[in-house]
Amino acid sequence: xxxxxxxxxxxxxxxxxxxxxxxxxxxxxxxxxxxxxxxxxxxxxxxxxxxxxxxxxxxxxxxxxxxxxxxxxxxxxxxxxxxxxxxxxxxxxxxxxxxxxxxxxxxxxxxx
Amino acid sequence: xxxxxxxxxxxxxxxxxxxxxxxxxxxxxxxxxxxxxxxxxxxxxxxxxxxxxxxxxxxxxxxxxxxxxxxxxxxxxxxxxxxxxxxxxxxxxxxxxxxxxxxxxxxxxxxxxxxx
Numbered sequence: 001x002x003x004x005x006x007x008x009x010x011x012x013x014x015x016x017x018x019x020x021x022x023x024x025x026x027x028x029x030x031x032x033x034x035x036x037x038x039x040x041x042x043x044x045x046x047x048x049x050x051x052x053x054x055x056x057x058x059x060x061x062x063x064x065x066x067x068x069x070x071x072x073x074x075x076x077x078x079x080x081x082x083x084x085x086x087x088x089x090x091x092x093x094x095x096x097x098x099x100x101x102x103x104x105x106x107x108x109x110x111x112x
Numbered sequence: 113x114x115x116x117x118x119x120x121x122x123x124x125x126x127x128x129x130x131x132x133x134x135x136x137x138x139x140x141x142x143x144x145x146x147x148x149x150x151x152x153x154x155x156x157x158x159x160x161x162x163x164x165x166x167x168x169x170x171x172x173x174x175x176x177x178x179x180x181x182x183x184x185x186x187x188x189x190x191x192x193x194x195x196x197x198x199x200x201x202x203x204x205x206x207x208x209x210x211x212x213x214x215x216x217x218x219x220x221x222x223x224x225x226x227x228x
Contacts, residue, residue, distance in 0.1 A: 006154075032214045043116075043203070043219040044155065051214075089154050093214070098168035100145070100217070102154030 002026050002094040006103025013080055014111050021106045023090035024072040030092040033066060033073045038105075039086045047088075048075070080110045114138070116220035118204050124226045125194045133189045133223045137206030144187050145217060146179055147203040155203055161187060162210050194227045201225070 006023045013019050025033075031052035036044035050057045050064045050073065057064050063076040077084055090103040117136045125131050137144050142163055147155035148171075157171040163184035172179070176195075181187040191198055201224050205217040 034216065036219075043221050045219070046216050049216065091154075098145075098160035098162075099157045099170060101157065102147075105152075105154050 002099075002101060004090060004092050004094075004101045004103045006090050006106060008106060009104065010107045010109070012109040012111065015080060015082060017080055019075075019077045019080055019084070019108055019110075021075045021088055021090070021108075022072060023074070023092075023103050024070075025092040025094070025101075026071070027092065027094045028068075028071065030094060032093055033064070034091050035064060035075045036089045036091065036102075037086045038089065044089060077108075080108075082110050082112050084108060085110045116204055116206055116218050118202075118220040118223050120223060121221060122224050122226075124228065126228055127196060128193050129227075130190065130192045131194055131225065133191075133202050133225070135187045135189070135204030135206075135220060137185065137187070137204070138208075138218055139185075141206035141208050141218075142184075142210050143207040143217075144181060145205045145207075146187070146189050147205065148173075149201040149203055149222070151200075158189070158202075191225075194225075196227050199225055199227045 004025045034049035037047045038044045061078045066073040087105045089105050094101045119134045144161040146158040149155045159179045160168040161181040176192045178190045201222040203222045204220040207215050207217050
């Protein structure tokens with residue numbers, strides 16, 4: 001079926017290290033791939049997104065890469081800080097309708 | 113400007129009770145989505161509105177769930193005869209145009225529903 005798989009489910013890094021979270025999607029027609037950050041008890045907030053006409057997008061310490069052939073995209077956070085600790089979700093529109101499917105989330109811990 | 117707001121923020125219901133959850137999208141936003149987020153999971157799509165038209169309700173889990181957006185702004189998600197498995201956070205999101213899937217969705221704070 002249509003789905004978005006996200007790995008790892010938990011990621012622990014030392015402050016200053018890099019973190020990488022990967023997602024794969026099933027619908028080859030998907031062409032918009034956002035990443036959301038959700039802190040405990042708060043709303044998901046967009047941190048970066050990418051469209052299928054580019055392979056990489058960067059915003060300060062955050063970057064997203066997209067491989068349409070392999071149907072996967074990744075979030076890269078460099079020079080991690082304790083305030084980066086949160087749950088991160090990838091998402092993709094699926095099925096030609098109006099449904100956005102979210103990954104199961106990655107809980108990132110940045111240890112000071 | 114004001115973001116997406118939802119009310120109530122918390123709702124405790126007894127099993128079998130009906131509940132109504134409200135979403136106020138960002139003013140002028142055409143697209144509105146409802147999601148259900150269980151503890152420790154990602155948001156799961158429930159339904160989508162483009163203005164007042166409900167164009168996709170494929171994610172509604174049963175006929176106990178009903179959503180409306182009669183004037184193309186405020187939306188209400190109604191759950192009839194609530195069950196314990198309905199306990200979750202219900203998130204509303206809006207986006208500026210009818211290309212809602214291809215642009216940023218702005219989320220509200222959610223309504224945390226607990227069914228006892």
